[in-house]
Every structure is written in structure tokens, then in C-alpha cells.
Amino acid sequence: MPRDHSQQGFIRRLGAGLLAGALSVGTALAQESPWLRPAAVPAPADNQPTATRIELGKKLFFDPRLSGSNWISCATCHNPALGWSDGLPTAIGDGMKVLERNTPTILNTAYNRFQFWDGRARTLEEQAIKPIIAEVEMNQDMDELIEELKAIPGYVALFEAAYPGEGITADTIAKAIASFERTIVSTESPFDRWQKGEENAVSDAVKRGFELFQGKARCVVCHQGFNFTDDGFHNVGLKGDKDPGRYKLVKVKVLKHAFKTPTLRDVELTWPYMHDGRYQTLEEVVEHYSRGGDTKVVDPNIRPLGLSKQEVADLVAFLKSLTGDRRPIEVPELP
């Protein structure tokens, strides 16, 4: 078990969260704020980012030839026009079959300790290949893909420039895509400007919302730190949920119907919400937590919060203050 999922763990982390919150509410502490981005985006030693790796990865990310149908690219579902997600309750895959889980955003996956809703991959390199070869997603035979790419002179040159002597392999495909994904990180938001000391960067509603976030609403128990996630898995009491979630991989009772805590950065753009996309709006999400979820769960933090209408609105205002400045994404030209 990589994290402490016990009840005591939650309470311990709540305490830490509330402390961190108390330090940062009202008086911003410039670079010391625990809510600001760490200086560097982490990357593995054997895949340090370079301009050519990122460029290659971007082309691969946007290239529909990475699917068996040659019609679906990573960007089809992780669409930059829709917050690097797809706006659908649950994803659509090969043959346009509707799948079971909501498409997670690519944003800040560079910082994830786990990838996918159930954490079945750790690194972006490990993650990148899985949707390509999954029959229900992009349904691409990897050996065929490698042959396809080898037949495109532009790609041969790009791979050689990015990974000299390594050739076109599942490994270099994954590394290049991961390198691009590590550039998809959140940009400065009104919330960040406030944390850096700009008092007028956000409204009073946002400030009240942030206080609720760290206090009465207990959001901070799971949504901690710059990326607003504890990198853990939680059952948040979704009614009728048939999906075992993390439990499928780790047979611990508390992980039944538990899913990875998503980032809240740019959360305004990544509707609908929850692992099955059941809520269209952030108001619905906050109300879900306010009523303590819809099923009995082990987690003591999922319990009625009794938020007023104003408090719900303040929390939503705060969540929307996490939307980063727009950073233009240019469509690559494919070789």
C-alpha cells in the first residue's frame, strides 16, 4: 500500500490540511504557500525532456494513426478544446462504444503518483501505451503501429532526433508522448495570484470559498497541495456505483468503489464530474459532498456538512478561481 488509507490517516491529513490552510488564508505567503507549483515538473532520469522529444510526442498525441482505425488520436478524448478531456459523462472508444469511466484530463498528470482512475499505472510512460493498445479504446496492435510509423520518413527522422539509436519502439513511443504530456501543466490562475500576494486577484466569495474548502467543507482532506490531490483513492459515496475502482487492484475493503482524487486545477473546464461523469456542474458536486454522499461509506469525512446555499456558491467560486490563464495550443502538422 503506497498510502495510508486508514481512518486515522484521514484525520491526520485533515489536521495537516487545516494547518496548511490556516497558514495560507488571508495573508498570502508568496513562494512559501503550499498551494503554489513546485519549481520543476518531475521527469524520469531516462526520459528527461528535450524540445525534440516534446515535439515528437505532441505529433504522436494528435495523430489518429495511433489507433487501429486511424481515426482516433489521444487528443480525440483528451481534447485541448475541452480541458484535455471530452465533455462526455464517460469515454467513447473504438467502434464508438460508450465506456465506463469519465475521461480524465491530461492536465498535471506529470505530477501524479498514479495514472488512471484506478491507479493501474504509475508513470506517464507506463500509462501512455495502455489506451493505444486497449481493444475498447484505440484498439491498435503495437507491432503494426511500429511498422506504420517506420514507413513514415518524417517520423523516422523525428524519433532518431529525439531518441538517437533507440529506434521506433513501444518504449520510445511512450517516452515521447509522456514528454509532451509533461508540458501540459496548469498555468497561473487568479487563485495563484492571490496566493502570491495580489489581494484583488480574487473576489471575496473565492476567499470565503477557500476558507470553507479547508475548514467546514473538509475538501482539503483529499484535495491537498498545489495540485489539489492527495494522490490517494477514496469511495465518496456515489449511489449505485457498480465499478470496483481501486479495489480491483488492491483488495482492501476501504478501496471498494474508491477512485483516485483528481486534481482541481482547471476543474471548471473538465465537466462532467466524478469517475462516471454523473454530475454536470460543480454545484452538483459540492452538493453531493454537502449531503454526505448518497451511500454509507467508511470514510468519516464523507458525512453531511450542512453547507448553506451561499457556502455552496462560495466553494464553486473558489473552484473556478483555479482556472489557469489560457495557454495557446497549436495543432501540430503531422509527417
Added chain:
Amino acid sequence: MPRDHSQQGFIRRLGAGLLAGALSVGTALAQESPWLRPAAVPAPADNQPTATRIELGKKLFFDPRLSGSNWISCATCHNPALGWSDGLPTAIGDGMKVLERNTPTILNTAYNRFQFWDGRARTLEEQAIKPIIAEVEMNQDMDELIEELKAIPGYVALFEAAYPGEGITADTIAKAIASFERTIVSTESPFDRWQKGEENAVSDAVKRGFELFQGKARCVVCHQGFNFTDDGFHNVGLKGDKDPGRYKLVKVKVLKHAFKTPTLRDVELTWPYMHDGRYQTLEEVVEHYSRGGDTKVVDPNIRPLGLSKQEVADLVAFLKSLTGDRRPIEVPELP
């Protein structure tokens, strides 16, 4: 019949083409070259382009909510990463059913007298709606789409800014998309720089290819003017072609299996070729014409040309000189 499709017409136009060619080969005539872009992109009086119309149209063009599945956008098939086409022999539509015709590029459709391979629409406004509502393409009920868009405040504001007082209707949706499409026009290519007098903008192979294009290879008969099309329909002798093409709309024998002459601007980027995407490379296309097609056709210009290997290569070099400078396309953020 908007054009003269008779044999005499072809010969007349060949004469004109050869004359125009003679004027422009070798000595470039600056702005007088018939191969250079006309000053303005044409637009209908009731839909003159404005920045807000173009911005709205771009968002609609990239928005998968314009399909019944909410997963397919105009840009899925008219993909800017692939020359505003999809790289597939024939298009894929709703349910990922493979369709019968190659996805035409959006490039320079602003200049078309006819839209679609069979010319079943005249204006871009008329064209834009058809793939949205076609069951086999985007399969979107128009009334439902209008309701969907009306429920998105960002769109309501954008439509009001673009078409004040007109509301969200099939008409304003079409007008906005058409306004955006009119911005997707070819950029300056090495060929254009040569035509403007820059002698070293192209290789000798390109120059020889352009001479063949206007002479021995007879390409200019159909591929005329700045946009390299006569806006007409021709049967070019594709073996086993079951598609009636223009004949379905206009019952004239010469139009059996006749399809619209596509632009050659950026043709390097819009593989595969022909209305059914049967050829992957420009070499194959040129060889098709060199052998006079694969079936007997009425058109006297489709006949064996006896091009040498070098001549085929020169023609392909010329065609590639029509690839315009890359113009960055930014992914819009959707409301």
C-alpha cells in the same frame, strides 16, 4: 448546367490553359500571373466575415457537441493536423462506419463554385449543415443541437455578438462555420514565390514539372487558375468505380462517375487521393493519368500521355511546390 462539359469545351479550355501556361512559364509576370491568388476571399453579402463570426465559427468547427454522439467535430475529419482532411481512403462517420468517399480538404473551399465531391451544395453556408445532420456522418438532430447550444451561455453570447438579434438557428450556425472556413485558405508556396519573380524559389524539376503540367500532361485542362480547379466534374477513368458521382444529380451521360476537380493547393498534405482515396501517393496519381486511366471514358484528355519516369517525378516535384507555408492553427477553447 453551369459549365460546358462537352468535348469541344474541353478542347477550348485546353487551348486557353496552354496559352495561360505559355504566358507564365519561365518569365514570371508578378501580380498578373493567372496562378496567383485573387485579392479577396469571396463571401456572400449577407454573411460578410467579422472577427466574432470567425471566432464563433472556429469554436463550432472544433466542437464535438455538434454531433449526435457529442464526440465527432467537423475537425475530426477535416483535421488541421492532416491538411484539413483525415488521411483515410474514405471517411469514417457516426458509429465509426466507413463511408464511400474521401474527405475533401477545407482548404480553399471559399473559392469553390460547388461543394462536396458531387457538387450538391453551392455555398459554404449550404454545405456546412449537411454533414452535421447526415445520419451516416455526425448524425445530429438540428433542433436538438439548437437547444444544446442555447443551454451554453458562452455560445448564446457569441451568437449574439456575431449575429445580433438573429439567435441560434441552423442559419446562424451555418453562417458562422462558413465564416471560419473562409479563413482556411492556402498560404504562399514556393510556386507562388517563383510566379512572383523569385527564380530560385523552386528547383528546375519544379519548373519542368510546371511545363509538363500545362503541356504534355494536360493537367491544366481541369486544374486551372490560382486554385488549380475548373470547378467542373470529370470522369477520370477509375477502374471499378461504382459511385455515380455528379450523375446522381445531373443526368448527363458524361457525368457518370464524374467528380469535382479538387484543388491542388497543399495537395501534398491531403493524401490519399481520388474521390475514393485509392492512391496513397502523388506518383500513383500522375501514373494513373499517364496511362490514360483504367477505363474508357468520354473525355479525350484522359488518354495515354507516355510520361517518362523523370517526367512523373518532375510533375510530382511541381505538385509539392504548391504546399503553402505553414500557418499555425490554435485549438480554440470551447464555451
